[in-house]
Amino acid sequence: MKDYLAKALVYSGYIRAYAVNATATIAEAQKRHDTWHSSSAALGRAMIGTMLLSNSGLKGEDERLTVKIQGDGLGGAIIIDGDAKGNVKGYIQNSHVSIPLNGDGKIDVRGVVGTNGVLTVIKDLGLKEPFSGQVPLVSGELGDDFTYYLASSEQIPSAVGLSVLVDKDETIKAAGGFMIQVMPGADEEVISDLETRLANLPRVSDLIDAGKTPEELLEIIFEGQPIMFLEEVPVQFKCDCSKEKFSQALITLGSHELQLMIEEDHGAETVCSFCNNKYYFDEEDLRALQQEIVGGQA
Template sequence: MTDYIVRATAANHQVRAFAATTKEIVETAKNHHNTSPVATAALGRLLTAASMMGSMLKSEKDLLTLQIKGNGPIKGLVATADAQANVKGYVHNPNVIIPPNENGKLDVSGALGIGLLSVIKDIGLKEPYVGQTHLVSGEIAEDLTYYYASSEQVPSVVALGVLMNKDNTVGQSGGFIIQLLPDASEEVIKHLEEKIQQVNSVTEMFEAGKSPEDILEMLLGDLGLDILETIPTQYHCNCSRDRVEKAIISVGRKELQEMIDEGKPVELNCHFCKEKYEFQVTDLEEYLK
C-alpha cells in the first residue's frame, strides 16, 4: 500500500485524527494534467485534504467535493472524493508559473489569490450540503481550518504539504487533520496546542522518514493514541463511455439535433483524467431516438 490514511482517536475519544501520505496520488494527478510545480503543489494539497475528508463520510455512496475559486493566475481547483478515499481533481490553469514566495517556497497562496472555498457534500439528501468560506490565506490548510471552525463549528488543525523535486517529480506529499470533539477538556486543548507549535512542516517530517503513524504518535502519543484503521487511498477516475453517453443525452433534444446538423463527430474530454471519448453522428442519431 503506497498511499494510505490512518484514522485514530486520542484522549479517551476527546480527539479524532487523520494522517495521510499521498505522494502517488499527486504524481498521478501531475501526469494527467501536466501541471507546473506550483499547480501540482496546490492541487496536491487539495487532493490530500479531500482524501482524508472523503474517508470521514458515513455512507458508501456519499461524495465530497472541494472547490476553490480565486482571482490569482491558477483561477481555481477542484477535488472530489468518495467514502472509500478514491480521489480525483483538476486545476483550471495547470501551466501557471510564478516566482517563489519570500521563504523561497512554491507560492500556492499567490497562485490562488483572493477567493472562495466551497465544501460540497452529497450525502443522499434532496440537495447537497454546501459550506462556503473566504480564503483566509490561500495556503489551503489554513483555509480548511477556518472552514471547519466557521461552518461546522469543529475546532480543527489541518496541515498539508507537497514537496517537489527539481526534476518536477513529487518528492513528498501528505498531511493531517486533528479535530477536538465536543467534550475535549482545557488540558487536552492546551497539550495539543503546544504539540502543534512544534511542527514546522509536514513535508519535513515525511522527508525525515516519518510515516503517518509516526506523525500522529508525535502529536498525540502522550494523550493515549488509539489507531483505529488504515485506509488505502488512490487517484481514481470513474469516467466511462457509458457515463459520457448519459451526459450527452441529458443535454436535450434541441442541443443533440444541433450537434447532428453540424455533421461532425463530437469529442469530449474528461476533466479529471483527460480520457477522450469520440461520438460519431450515427451515435448522436441513436441517442436522439
C-alpha cells in the first residue's frame, strides 16, 4: 500500500481531520539509520507528527518546518524536517536504543524520548524571520506532546495519534497516525462526541497493518458522520543534501583547515545526519575549494 496523507472535514467543517499511512517512509528511515526497535518507534512517531503538522500548517511550495525534540531519554535529540509536499527527513541522536516494553506491553517511547525537555517547532515561511514555538515535554510519548504544542503554541485544540509497529527483525511493519483539529465555533457536544470516539479507537498501526487506508482510518474514527474528503498528499522520505551543499559547508572552515585535511587525511568524507548519505572529497576537490576561497577574497 502506498504512503499518503488524507485531509478531510467533518461535523459541517468544525473539525479538520488528517490521517496518514507512513509505513514505507518510516521503513526507509529505519534502514538508513539502522535504528533498533525503541529508537525506531520514537523516530517514526516524531516523523509522522511532523508530516501531520507540515500538511496542516504549511501552504507555500517553499515553506518548511523543523521539529526538534530534546529530552532526557536514552535516544537523545530527535530532529525532523518536513514540507507541505509530503517530503520528510529526520534522525535520532542515538539510533541503537533497545529497551524492554512498558507496562502496557508497548514500545517504551517515553524511555527513549524522556519526560524532561522541550519540543520546538520552527516554521520557515519565507519571511525575514522564521516562526518558532516551544513547549515542555508533557509525556514523552510524542502524541500528547504534539497535541500540547498545538493547543499551547498555536491555540488549536487538537488530538494527535502516532503509532509505529516494529517487527521482530527490527523492520517496520506498519506506521501512521492522525490529527484531529477543532475549529472555532464547534459546540461542546461535538467535542464530547469526539473524545468518546478517540477513547475507544484501536491502535492506528494495527489498523494500518490490517490494510486500512487513511480514509478508512477517518471513517472508523467518525463512524456514522458524513466526511468530506479534500485531497490526498503522497508522503516519502526525501533528503535534499548534495555534494555541492557540503562543498559550501567545507568552504566556511577556511583555507587553513582544508590544507590540514589535504596534508593529514589526503581528503575528507562528509556524512549527512538526516539520511546518512556520504560524500567524499579527494585532495583535488579540496584544492578547488581553496581556490574558491581565494577567488572570493580577490
